[in-house]
Amino acid sequence: MSERRSGEGQPDKTLALLWRNHSQPTAGDNPTDARRRGAGRRPSLTVDDVVRAGIRLADEQGLAAASMGGLAKELGVGTMTLYTYVPAKELLLDLMVDQVLGERELPGPGEPRPDDWRAQVEIYSEQTRAMFQRHLWMSQVSAIRPPVGPGMLAAREYLLSALLGAGLSPRDTNTAALAVTTYIDSAASNEAESRLVERTTGQTNDAWWYERNDLWETYFDVDQHPAMTTIWNAKGYHSNTREAVADSYRYGLDRLLDGIQAMLDPGPGQDVRADPVQGVAD
Amino acid sequence: MSERRSGEGQPDKTLALLWRNHSQPTAGDNPTDARRRGAGRRPSLTVDDVVRAGIRLADEQGLAAASMGGLAKELGVGTMTLYTYVPAKELLLDLMVDQVLGERELPGPGEPRPDDWRAQVEIYSEQTRAMFQRHLWMSQVSAIRPPVGPGMLAAREYLLSALLGAGLSPRDTNTAALAVTTYIDSAASNEAESRLVERTTGQTNDAWWYERNDLWETYFDVDQHPAMTTIWNAKGYHSNTREAVADSYRYGLDRLLDGIQAMLDPGPGQDVRADPVQGVAD
DNA sequence: TCGAATTCCCGTAGGGTATACGAGAATTCA
DNA sequence: TGAATTCTCGTATACCCTACGGGAATTCGA
The missing domain is CATH 1.10.357.10 (Tetracycline Repressor, domain 2)
Incomplete structure (x- = not known):
């Protein structure tokens, strides 16, 4: 009934992704860093790659073109691969938006x-x-x-x-x-x-x-x-x-x-x- | 490529539906009147029925619930029946919106x-x-x-x-x-x-x-x-x-x-x- | 009274969306 | 050389709108 947005309910993960490039020194290991040590297959992309591709696609062909399928095709991977980087489309949109909001050249303190x-x-x-x-x-x-x-x-x-x-x-x-x-x-x-x-x-x-x-x-x-x-x-x-x-x-x-x-x-x-x-x- | 909205391209039909309840005397026969003489099967609904049901459904269960399928179910008809009354969903939404815009009680001239x-x-x-x-x-x-x-x-x-x-x-x-x-x-x-x-x-x-x-x-x-x-x-x-x-x-x-x-x-x-x-x- | 014309009704089919699930591939560590 | 870990992604589900075309209902003309 209450169609909950998928990205919700995980505010910690959401914040970690939004602030992925502003790692606080106290935070220690940031699990969203592009390169990490340890076992496991190497990722072929980064979160920033996905976000940038989403923005570019939306700029050039409209927001509808920045679907998970279209985005995957653009990046040359399978659709479901994107879910390794981003838990849901809703959150990816948040990342795209904050990226763009931050593009404005406003004098800082x-x-x-x-x-x-x-x-x-x-x-x-x-x-x-x-x-x-x-x-x-x-x-x-x-x-x-x-x-x-x-x-x-x-x-x-x-x-x-x-x-x-x-x-x-x-x-x-x-x-x-x-x-x-x-x-x-x-x-x-x-x-x-x-x-x-x-x-x-x-x-x-x-x-x-x-x-x-x-x-x-x-x-x-x-x-x-x-x-x-x-x-x-x-x-x-x-x-x-x-x-x-x-x-x-x-x-x-x-x-x-x-x-x-x-x-x-x-x-x-x-x-x-x-x-x-x-x-x-x- | 250019995903054209369906209701577009027929501004005459669109205007006729929007102004369906304001028939001008000069206009003669208004083809959108609820009752008409002549041959053909009798319609079981009116445009206003569809518009009102759309508004009610959207009010109670959200705009997504006012889909053509959901609306048809609500009215007890087949989905495609609605297209007899309204050429496209986009135009139905226009009708719903203008209806609501007109609800405001603003003093006329x-x-x-x-x-x-x-x-x-x-x-x-x-x-x-x-x-x-x-x-x-x-x-x-x-x-x-x-x-x-x-x-x-x-x-x-x-x-x-x-x-x-x-x-x-x-x-x-x-x-x-x-x-x-x-x-x-x-x-x-x-x-x-x-x-x-x-x-x-x-x-x-x-x-x-x-x-x-x-x-x-x-x-x-x-x-x-x-x-x-x-x-x-x-x-x-x-x-x-x-x-x-x-x-x-x-x-x-x-x-x-x-x-x-x-x-x-x-x-x-x-x-x-x-x-x-x-x-x-x- | 009986076609013919007209109009409404609506099932099917096709192309689009997000994402849960689970099997397979790649990499590192013990 | 397994075992553990992580990334990759095909398939399946459940929605959406609407083009098409055949069937049903009603009235008109003869």
């Missing part, structure tokens, strides 16, 4: 970064957008319960440090960071998914809309949609879908950061603003 | 609504959140190229009218509405997906984190994560995951609307704000 906190957030935004554009399939992966690996943690640390440096309280920093990542990650993911759909269907978004021209002629009721009609008549709609998405991304991020900044600045003689509506919560 | 534009946006936010909570599977459906049906269009019209009424230009209204829906829809979707994962795995998010305690003891490097450490030591993290998500949702929405509001108000003697960083675009 002690490394040089802009003074302005907004410029720091901007770096996170641009690196994240670029990451999604490089790996469109990332838009198809759930961001809930992400891999708790070095890549994910480094990015989280960076964004928290940017907001903490802006002067937010520790509590607000955490809250604001969640809100900012929600916006940036979701918008960047949508942007990538949009492009992915264009690629896989071979149809641009504009062509898709054009195909639905019948909507306006046959079904659209002007009286029911006065705002849309007003905007249409005022030529308020972008002619290019991708441009509209990019514009709204900038606009939303700028307004969100404006709002956060306003909480920081004492504000020179500014009116006390009316409380935002709070009472609609269920 | 001419109907009473709050004067304050922020309160109007708040209604959209709460209705959307509630919709996702009623139908957790909606979080698993792509929002790219959504069904262009009455439900989707009504919600879009509502949000546009709220921002247009706030005094934004037509162009800015469209841009801002895209940004606001991106934030609200994504955050509400994430919230629902989080709860869905809890349900399907039978494990709360807090239990999931607890299972990964090893991370902090074995792999976490304090020197590499000073901001996280600071927040941790200041007890800045929420003890309850769901509470953290809800707090950040409120915070982000309030700041985003603050930012939009600041663009509207002339601002009494307010400093000219430095331009946000723009130069990082690729």
Whole structure:
């Protein structure tokens, strides 16, 4: 009934694989090292080989192509051989995701970064957008319960440090960071998914809309949609879908950061603003 | 190679089904009406029967349970019978989605609504959140190229009218509405997906984190994560995951609307704000 | 009243997915 | 030179969507 994901239930093994390249000195023998002494047949691959091949295949031919069978064929081994390196496909996906999350070039602690906190957030935004554009399939992966690996943690640390440096309280920093990542990650993911759909269907978004021209002629009721009609008549709609998405991304991020900044600045003689509506919560 | 979705390529048929209950007087005979005169065997179901059953099954047992086979069994017919009503599963999903999108109780044109534009946006936010909570599977459906049906269009019209009424230009209204829906829809979707994962795995998010305690003891490097450490030591993290998500949702929405509001108000003697960083675009 | 036309019903078949199981091959150690 | 260990991978199972085509039901025209 409760279709449990296969990789679950072994969090120790999962963590060991995610952090395989960050061996702690105290950990002693790391059983996931590529080379090991002792009896037994030599492995022909490494975990990194499998992860890299998965990312490459997903980049070039889509996430569906990175199936266990397809991946095995790509690597020139039998399908079941992969299960020697990775206990389940779900976990392999976690490894691919954390690898990609860690690709972003974000200044670590002690490394040089802009003074302005907004410029720091901007770096996170641009690196994240670029990451999604490089790996469109990332838009198809759930961001809930992400891999708790070095890549994910480094990015989280960076964004928290940017907001903490802006002067937010520790509590607000955490809250604001969640809100900012929600916006940036979701918008960047949508942007990538949009492009992915264009690629896989071979149809641009504009062509898709054009195909639905019948909507306006046959079904659209002007009286029911006065705002849309007003905007249409005022030529308020972008002619290019991708441009509209990019514009709204900038606009939303700028307004969100404006709002956060306003909480920081004492504000020179500014009116006390009316409380935002709070009472609609269920 | 290019795995085309099956429902595509027939936009006319798609639109006719989406708008099946909004027959235009000019359209004459609507071939999708439940009852029709003329020869031929009588259908035992209607499209609405199939759509409703799909939504119910997905609500109760998850989106995967709403397969063509499972749905047919639920309705007491053969699997292939469903294809008499709906040309492809992809299109059935579109019908389910638009039905649910239209469930939101948003004031139409001419109907009473709050004067304050922020309160109007708040209604959209709460209705959307509630919709996702009623139908957790909606979080698993792509929002790219959504069904262009009455439900989707009504919600879009509502949000546009709220921002247009706030005094934004037509162009800015469209841009801002895209940004606001991106934030609200994504955050509400994430919230629902989080709860869905809890349900399907039978494990709360807090239990999931607890299972990964090893991370902090074995792999976490304090020197590499000073901001996280600071927040941790200041007890800045929420003890309850769901509470953290809800707090950040409120915070982000309030700041985003603050930012939009600041663009509207002339601002009494307010400093000219430095331009946000723009130069990082690729 | 009886074909003919029309429409709905649905079994079968085919190609895709992940992975449990277990036998076989390769390597090292005693 | 066994024995122990580890990697390799073919087979089988249980799902998914849907193209195809024959059969069943209903109405219309003569």
